[in-house]
Amino acid sequence: MLSINLIRSLKLYKNKIWSLDFSQGILATGSTDRKIKLVSVKDDDFTLIDVLDETAHKKAIRSVAWRPHTSLLAAGSFDSTVSIWAREESAGRTFEMDLLAIIEGHENEVKGVAWSSDGYYLATCSRDKSVWIWETDENGEEYECISVLQEHSQDVKHVTWHPSEALLASSSYDDTVRIWKDYDDDWECVAVLNGHEGTVWSSDFDKTEGMLRLCSGSDDSTVRVWKYMGDDEDGQQEWVCEAILPDVHKRQVYSVTWGFNGLIASVGADGVLAIYEEMGGEWKVLAKHTLCHGVYEINVVKWLQLNGKTILATGGDDGIVNFWSLESFGKDRSKNAD
Amino acid sequence: MSEFLNENPDILEENQLPTRKEDSAKDLLLGGFSNETTVKRRRLLLKIDHSLKSQVLQDIELLDKLLSIRTPPELTSDEDSLPEESEAESVTSQKNEEESELIDAQEIYDLIAHISDPEHPLSLGQLSVVNLEDIDVHDSGNQDEMAEVVIRITPTITHCSLATLIGLGIRVRLERSLPPRFRITILLKKGTHDSENQVNKQLNDKERVAAACENDQLLGVVSKMLVTCK
Numbered sequence: 001m002l003s004i005n006l007i008r009s010l011k012l013y014k015n016k017i018w019s020l021d022f023s024q025g026i027l028a029t030g031s032t033d034r035k036i037k038l039v040s041v042k043d044d045d046f047t048l049i050d051v052l053d054e055t056a057h058k059k060a061i062r063s064v065a066w067r068p069h070t071s072l073l074a075a076g077s078f079d080s081t082v083s084i085w086a087r088e089e090s091a092g093r094t095f096e097m098d099l100l101a102i103i104e105g106h107e108n109e110v111k112g113v114a115w116s117s118d119g120y121y122l123a124t125c126s127r128d129k130s131v132w133i134w135e136t137d138e139n140g141e142e143y144e145c146i147s148v149l150q151e152h153s154q155d156v157k158h159v160t161w162h163p164s165e166a167l168l169a170s171s172s173y174d175d176t177v178r179i180w181k182d183y184d185d186d187w188e189c190v191a192v193l194n195g196h197e198g199t200v201w202s203s204d205f206d207k208t209e210g211m212l213r214l215c216s217g218s219d220d221s222t223v224r225v226w227k228y229m230g231d232d233e234d235g236q237q238e239w240v241c242e243a244i245l246p247d248v249h250k251r252q253v254y255s256v257t258w259g260f261n262g263l264i265a266s267v268g269a270d271g272v273l274a275i276y277e278e279m280g281g282e283w284k285v286l287a288k289h290t291l292c293h294g295v296y297e298i299n300v301v302k303w304l305q306l307n308g309k310t311i312l313a314t315g316g317d318d319g320i321v322n323f324w325s326l327e328s329f330g331k332d333r334s335k336n337a338d
Numbered sequence: 339m340s341e342f343l344n345e346n347p348d349i350l351e352e353n354q355l356p357t358r359k360e361d362s363a364k365d366l367l368l369g370g371f372s373n374e375t376t377v378k379r380r381r382l383l384l385k386i387d388h389s390l391k392s393q394v395l396q397d398i399e400l401l402d403k404l405l406s407i408r409t410p411p412e413l414t415s416d417e418d419s420l421p422e423e424s425e426a427e428s429v430t431s432q433k434n435e436e437e438s439e440l441i442d443a444q445e446i447y448d449l450i451a452h453i454s455d456p457e458h459p460l461s462l463g464q465l466s467v468v469n470l471e472d473i474d475v476h477d478s479g480n481q482d483e484m485a486e487v488v489i490r491i492t493p494t495i496t497h498c499s500l501a502t503l504i505g506l507g508i509r510v511r512l513e514r515s516l517p518p519r520f521r522i523t524i525l526l527k528k529g530t531h532d533s534e535n536q537v538n539k540q541l542n543d544k545e546r547v548a549a550a551c552e553n554d555q556l557l558g559v560v561s562k563m564l565v566t567c568k
Contacts, residue, residue, distance in 0.1 A: 059552045295519035
């Protein structure tokens, strides 16, 4: 077992943190209090650099996402809209973001927003049971809805894109994950992942090239790994549940993240952060940390790259973002343990 | 069978609801240091306030204790020290309570039994929608450990569309009153509702509950239900 060590703890809100995303050295967070906060992270320096205009949304910010390789941020809110924010170039050296667009379309609470790896598609999902795919231009100013996907029978809680392909996964209150694929600008559901016995709160793709796999976390307190097996004659994808990860969580699993290092991390209502490693085709718990946000629940976990190191960030009901590193107790011992 | 489980509940009077106040009140009233006058006085105060936590009652009790132990103090010297002493004591005892206050089913019951039913002019305790024996608490009393409360509610009719609203009222009440270490689970008692699983799922989905709490109309109804809480 390795140990999970707290690097830094940032108290950003009085209320719940629902979501966080990190890109180009800047952490964005969304909270119940409608404020999006931006924290610059450089070396050991953590500085709050901007608080975005809280009047843009009338209800909680549920999800935030940076457009890959840009300073464009999307935020989904319970007020049923999605806001797009861009860096104010004329602000010079200081970092300021302005509201660029408000996207309307969903009937009620937006629960997830996610950019495709090339940044041209934005996917949004809502309690209205639908997933919308928006196409945008280089500047991210115009948004055209190219598909409304309505196959889920209940709220859609979360959306995430494949790291390189035009493949989308959506997690739902109907206990399933659906995989969506682009056929000449027509998005179709190519697979339904059945198995969880409760709401699926989030999912994340394997980052290994040539491997098409997905992990998912659920209300049933389990984390599952799914694997793509091939296409059938009708163009449907066959996916199987490859593994149910070792039983760590005692309550709902709210967030999972699959790192470039091949490790999966999960968090949930029990305040536990767990890291799993695959060894010889079998998943083992590599490290576990309890009460990561005191007695509060953890809503989100993400792997991120900081100073060439891979670390984790978690956000909780206590309004705190914690940064964690994974370290061995002593190399020799961990070697012998194998 | 279970269809009529709680359709026509026997309405309980407020003073018939389970409570631990009576027992402790008797203890208090029959305490060894009492004489007739002090008992009378405290009984009167209890009638007014109905709560043993009343500061006045506690102060009077303390005063009585001191008076029974000591010979009447000399007013010149002790008048100053007496209130100070009692103040200091109440401050420390409050602090200790905060540090390790074990919360039990009766305490949870007291928090939710007085919530008004959304369609009757009665409380959830009176309608037996909430019952003391259907509350499970796992709490070490340690503020730094997680604790759990599971409440099984019994709606008055099996198709009662207001079951979700009642559950939401209970959840909001507990989230506002309990320390953050508590994980709250609210379930419909087995066999009491046609769409048990759907209601249960909804009541325990933190995201839906959070969104509901930002819905002004819904929050207005819930607030009305909570007005009768003590």
